[in-house]
Amino acid sequence: MTIQSPWLKGAIGLALFALVTGGVVSITHALTWSDIQDNRAYAASQALRSLAPEPDYQLDLKQEVIRLGPVPALGQTAEFKIYRARTTHDELGLLLLPVISHQGYSGDIKLLVAVDIKGQVQGIRVLMHQETPGLGDRIEQRKSNWLEQFTGQSLQQLPDSQWRVKKDGGHFDQLTGATITPRAVVGAVYQALHWVQEHHDTLWMDDIQAVRRSL
Template sequence: MSELTHSIRRGAVGLSLFAMVTAGVVGVTHSLTAGRIQDNRLASQYQALGQVMPAELHDNDLLDGAVTLPAADSLGQPEPFTAWRARHDGQVRAVILPVVTPNGYSGNISLLVGIAADGSLTGVRVLDHRETPGLGDKVEVRKASWIEQFTGLSLSNPPDEQWAVRPDGGVFDAFTGATITPRAVVGAVRRSLEYFADNRAMLLDRPAGDASL
């Protein structure tokens, strides 16, 4: 019996040592890679921001222009969220809004929408989606140029009634066999412009009623 007890104790000690060593290895690995992962994440985010905001519109680091905004259902943001201000000579010249639409064929589509002080789009990019490969994924800039058509547009260009895909009487192309996806993106971009128009002073960090560009 004593030999069995001794054997059990040895096994327990061995397992404890193994667990301690494993935990130590995991901890060291995490500490060595956490910084690199964070750097890669920031680099990816910075690249995405730069794709929707032309360099000539800002002289600040876009990541440093982060601002927390109140929840906005129209943008698919039920909680306070982070947006980014593009400043030039200290003045906000444009903003970048993160937008989520639940109306994709396969669920949520996440976008970044850049809007200049005059209400025109500086760029739009899809960050995440689960749309059908070969069909709905054409909203990605690496798959097609479709998403680039928004640059320079505004609420009045095209006219309000034409802010839709062609099958719905609008000016935006639909994808053959995947109309739901472009319809969702067009709707999300339009709502972003409406949100900007309704909250322009707050977004540009200016007094209410300030119409300057």
């Protein structure tokens, strides 16, 4: 049968183009998904080790791990892992918490927060974000030192009212031209510290199996 209508020919051609394009995208995604996941896993591993550097800490990614289900206070909506690092004297020294803020300007902001036994922040790394280049993306350590202002801070040192950006009357600097992103990070770290404080005794038990059973 010969198709006479130019409109129908165009519609069929467009449909075929969409099918081919969709197929190519799906195949490309399938081929690259493993690489993407591997790259993210590698980046997370590097971030963990940068926050618990040798020789000061011993980071065992197999033994000192706590698997948890959803924890809204950390922004986690599915199963995730917390790691613990020990000092060279085999004493627990750091908790390494993956934290997600759902309040970013362009989407979720995934962080890794290192907290010591006193509840002080020892460092933060950005694992993933979609913030605006040149503005919100300056939360990345390689683009600015903005994250360094959290180091040494705790709920004991700063009252609740100060866990805000300066524009909102708080302690933390905002980024020029980008206030939503810093607000999201400050809020996420604040919530994480409260969660650690609430579960302090359990999280720092020496017996990792007892910790897993208790949380």
